[in-house]
Amino acid sequence: MKKFEEYPRKNPRFKITSFMTLKKALSGKSTEPIEIGNWIDLVELDVSLDYMQALITVNESTSYIEENIIEVQSQIHIALEKNNITYGKKNIDILSLKPGKPFIIAQGTPPQKGLDAQVSYLAQAEKKPVINEDGKADYFDMNFLKEIHEGSWLGEKIPAKEGVDGTNLYGETVKAAPGDDITLKYDPKTAYEIEEGGKIVLRSKTKGVIGEVNGVLSVLKHLVVDGDVGIETGNLKFDGSIQVKGTVMAGYSVIASGDVSIEGKDGVNSAELIKSAEGDVFIKGGIFGRGVTKVEAHNNIYLKHANECTLDAKENIHIGFYALGVSMFANEIILDERKGKIIGGKAVAVHSITTAYSSNSMERKTELIVQGIDRKILTENAKMLAEKIVQYQEESTKLNYQISQLGQFKGKMTTQQNGMYEQVKQKYNLLQQEMKEADKEIQRILRMLRSKAEYYVNVTKEANPGTYIQIGNKSTFVASTTKGKFKLENGELNV
Structure with a gap:
């Protein structure tokens, strides 16, 4: 067997197909021929399953190839013709071929899928509170509503492109797939499509504010009150968004299905109820509630400051400066980390409360409660x-x-x-x-x-005595002025 191994090494075209048969033939005598292998072709050609690439393998030694260049070249040509390969044939240097190693002899042109459709929409107002400082006064401001006029551009779609066809080794056309289409998502009652310059443009049917309902772009009904809500207007209840350029007078209410924006600089004074059934509430000037004002939002509440009122948001409450004697309920309660203050009242959050200061030097009882979720x-x-x-x-x-x-x-x-x-x-x-x-x-x-959010109360500057901190079912009163991110560690509060 060991001596026989030299034969395949000297003859690359000899391939043993059964070592067990060979062993049997060498160990015994037989008068009948026994097949132990094959004498393979000088040139073998393999075609990929997609007919896009052909590989040749020359089954001879380097010296044989060098001495028989014309024969090898001829056999390659015959193999290509035999397999009907007419497209993408490559010129190769015969002397660069390595025995037994596949080499690309023909390459088709793959089809190129078309470009996918591209969709863009008018950006909605970024409801993110920004606190600016001019050295004299602080103010809380944001672009809460984005007004839309009839015919306004709301978005557009660049249609998907056709692909570029390819060609396989047999010269056959391989159809290219077109780009994937993307559907413009909008409310057909308030917007429409029109072709403009090769694009599908989305425009508004009506005047209103840009919004989203169940993941679909929509132009929502929008009520604008140029002055105050009071004797002249009465209580407001509207199926859409309400924008009040002034304030809401004592004892009056504003209720909307969409967003509510109260933009008067003097804030809200003793109003009864400000409510958004499906959106956010923004009160630029803050609230002087005198114990009667209640603000409810399906999503978020944004305001400059809050005094003696109740705030209830299913998502988050953002307060620019301070909350004084306020009852707050939200997923997260967020005050400015540099100067925000919670003094008195009760702040109840599901996930977290952030403020710079809690309670005051008079040790006014201030409850900061993070419930967590069951x-x-x-x-x-x-x-x-x-x-x-x-x-x-x-x-x-x-x-x-x-x-x-x-x-x-x-x-x-x-x-x-x-x-x-x-x-x-x-x-x-x-x-x-x-x-x-x-x-x-x-x-x-x-x-x-x-969500994998941790539950915590974060007081970045001073948590004064009088501050009551509760995380889950663990609670404590702050005994001396401290600060930090308070949470449960090993089942206990790290206060």
Whole structure:
């Protein structure tokens, strides 16, 4: 066997196919021929599965190749013709070929996929509080609402491009895939598409403010009050966004489904209720609540300062300077880390509270409470809401069928029948709203369950005596002036 191994080394074209048969043949005598291997071709050619590349392998020694260049070249040509390869053939240096090593002899041109569609939208107002200093006074400002006029540009799509076809080794055209399309997401009731200069441009059908409803760009209804909300306007309740250029007078309320922006520099004084059912609330001048003002937001609350009022946000509360005697409830409560103050009152957050100062030199009781989340309860709540949505959908389907049936006789109905028809429609619309609210709450719960945020109270400058800190079920009063990021460590508060 050892002596036989020299033969394949001297003859590269000899390939043993069965070592067991060879061993048997060498160890015994036989009068019949026994197949132990193959004599392979001088040149072997392999074509890739996509017919885009051909490889040749020369099964001879370097010296053989050098001495038989014309034969090797001829065999390569024959192999290409035999396999009908007509496209992408390469000129190669025969002397550069290495025995037994594959070498690319032909290469097709792969198809090039077209460019994907590109979509861009008008950026919404960046609802991020900015605190500026001019050396004399501080002020809290932000571009809260972005007004839209009829015909305004809202976005555009550059359509997907066709690809460039390729060619395989056989000269056949290989079709290229076009680029992926992207759908413009918008509310067709408030926006429309139009082709302009090879682009699909999205424009507004109406005047309003740019917004997003269930992930879809929309132009929301927008009520602008140039002055104050008071005797001349009465209480405001509006299905859309409300922008008050002045203030909200004592005892009056502003309730909107969308964002609420109160832009008077003097703030809000003893107003009763300011509420956004689906958006954010921004109060540029702050609040003097006198114990009666309540602000509610489905998302966030932004304001300069807060005095003796109640703030309730499902997402976050941002306060520029101070909260004095305020009851606050939110996911996160954030005051300026350089000069923000929480003095008196109660701040209750799910995840975190950040402020520069808490309590004061008079040791006024100030409660800073971070509750954390109960995953089991939240999961159960999400399941219950999902079950409610299923019930709503079933009932909604029935009501929709009734509406379509009654609608056929709309012009022939009696007054009583018309009243019934309107009641069914109203019930249907109410169900749609309840489904939307339930879905929003489920999404909020899922975000909370997915978050890995730590729970803490962060007082960056001074936590004065009188400060009560609670994280989860652990609590303590600050005994002496301190600062830091207070959280649970090994099950105990690090205060």
